[in-house]
Amino acid sequence: MxxxxxxxxxxxxxxxxxxxxxxxxxxxxxxxxxxxxxxxxxxxxxxxxxxxxxPNPELWTLTLPHRTQIIYTPDISNIVFQLEIHPGSFVIESGTGSGSLTHALARRVQPNGTVKTFDFHEQRVQVAKQEFDDHGLSPVVQVSRRDVCQEGFGPEVEGKADAVFLDLPHPWMVVPHAVAAFKPQGGRFCSFSPCIEQVQRTCSALRGARFFEISTIECLQREILVASRTVSVASVDPDSKDETFNLDCTNYNPTMPGHTGYLTFATLPPVWSRNTSAVSEVDCEETVDNS
Ligand SMILES: C[S@@+](CC[C@H](N)C(=O)[O-])C[C@H]1O[C@@H](n2cnc3c(N)ncnc32)[C@H](O)[C@@H]1O
CATH class of the missing domain: 3.10.330.20 (Vcp-like ATPase; Chain A, domain 2)
Structure with a gap:
């Protein structure tokens, strides 16, 4: 393709x-x-x-030029559903990477929603911007260069987001910035991380920031093969022939797509029911080796 x-x-x-x-x-x-x-x-x-x-986001995910690792459709479906994104939603994403997820987010928020997507890699931002323009997504997608760990999402999106999605090496550092970006009525958060240690730190930061409904899933598709097989049963009577039957059999496909990443979801409650000053400094500070 x-x-x-x-x-x-x-x-x-x-x-x-x-x-x-x-x-x-x-x-x-x-x-x-x-x-x-x-x-x-x-x-x-x-x-x-x-x-x-x-063209549609699913086909684009299968054919896009890779600048980074990307998120694939089984994870994307879960993300879009669990973030409760709908036409008109205001969604924040970082990093943009190769724009695989961004295309699905853009289709979901159309025609009057917004996707603000951030990446700290200048060239990736430029290429993604060109692709969003070429694909007619500019009315709903704005891509900017920004280090969201250090600078957050910026004052222009503060208090506007319905949903925040992170695909970054250090998502826990961005949790306090995500809190600032949500609307006063709160919203849904998701982080995609390949390693369980990243999940542990992110969940800890989310608890410290008074998120609730924190849950982590791994999206694995297990295919069941259903096939009609001919089975022969030997006859105990030496004078009669063996009998054959057609049976509908099921089996697990012996090969299965493996681990992509863990998806951590959480809900930020409305501002009048939380105490944001309780975010733990320890939970959010950067202490791991980047390698
Ligand atoms: C795995 S890629 C994201 C792939 C994207 N979800 C997709 O489906 O195409 C991670 C991206 O995060 C960006 N990134 C890493 N740390 C960042 C930071 N602190 N601020 C902004 N972007 C960051 C990287 O430049 C990279 O492009």
């Missing part, structure tokens, strides 16, 4: 304008021939054929 921008011409490395021809395993595709073709159509290639699919 390939993500292709359908423009008839491109520039080659010498700066000459040439026909946009995309090479696939099944032969060359003259990209201009796709203009006017309906999504779902099958098109011929010199050594086979291809389907033209309408």
């Amino acid at each position: 390939h993500a292709i921008k359908v423009v008839p011409n491109i520039q080659n490395k010498h700066g000459d304008v040439i026909d946009n021809v995309f090479q696939t395993t099944y032969g060359a595709l003259k990209v201009a021939s796709l203009i006017g073709v309906k999504y779902g159509s099958k098109v011929g290639l010199s050594k086979g054929w291809a389907f033209i699919l309408q």
Whole structure:
């Protein structure tokens, strides 16, 4: 599967304008021939054929250029559902990384919501911004360069967020900044971390900041294979033949996608029912080795 921008011409490395021809395993595709073709159509290639699919966040996650590790659709579905994001929501995300999750967040908050996404890596911010522009997401997604551990999310988003999502090495350091970003009525928090030690520190910071409903899950998909099998039963009577039966059998798929990360969710209650001064300094300070 390939993500292709359908423009008839491109520039080659010498700066000459040439026909946009995309090479696939099944032969060359003259990209201009796709203009006017309906999504779902099958098109011929010199050594086979291809389907033209309408882009969506799930397909983008499978084809995007990786600048970082990314979050995949099974985790993304849980994140969007558990953060209770809906059209009109104001969502804060850090880090932006390769923008895999951002695309799903953007689709969910459309048409009148906002995704503010932050990354401290200048080049990743620039590339992500270009992609959001190209994909028509600029009305709902704003990406900024910022070290959220050191600087928080900034005064312009303070008191505005319905949901905060973190995919960072030190999420516990950002918990007090997340508290400042939530609306007075509170909201939902999620952090994605590959290591259980990160989860422990984040949960500790969340407890210190008076979050409740703190829960951590690992999203593992276990496929069950259902198949019809022919079973033969030997006859005890030497004069009669063995019998065969068709049985519907089930079994676990012997291979399974493995660990991606832990998802820690929590709820921040409304401001009138919490005491934010209780955030533990020890819980939030940086003491681990970055490596
Ligand atoms: C694993 S990637 C995020 C991937 C993203 N969730 C996706 O699905 O494409 C983590 C990102 O966090 C950024 N990052 C790490 N520490 C940060 C900090 N203190 N402030 C802002 N961004 C940070 C990194 O530059 C990196 O791009």
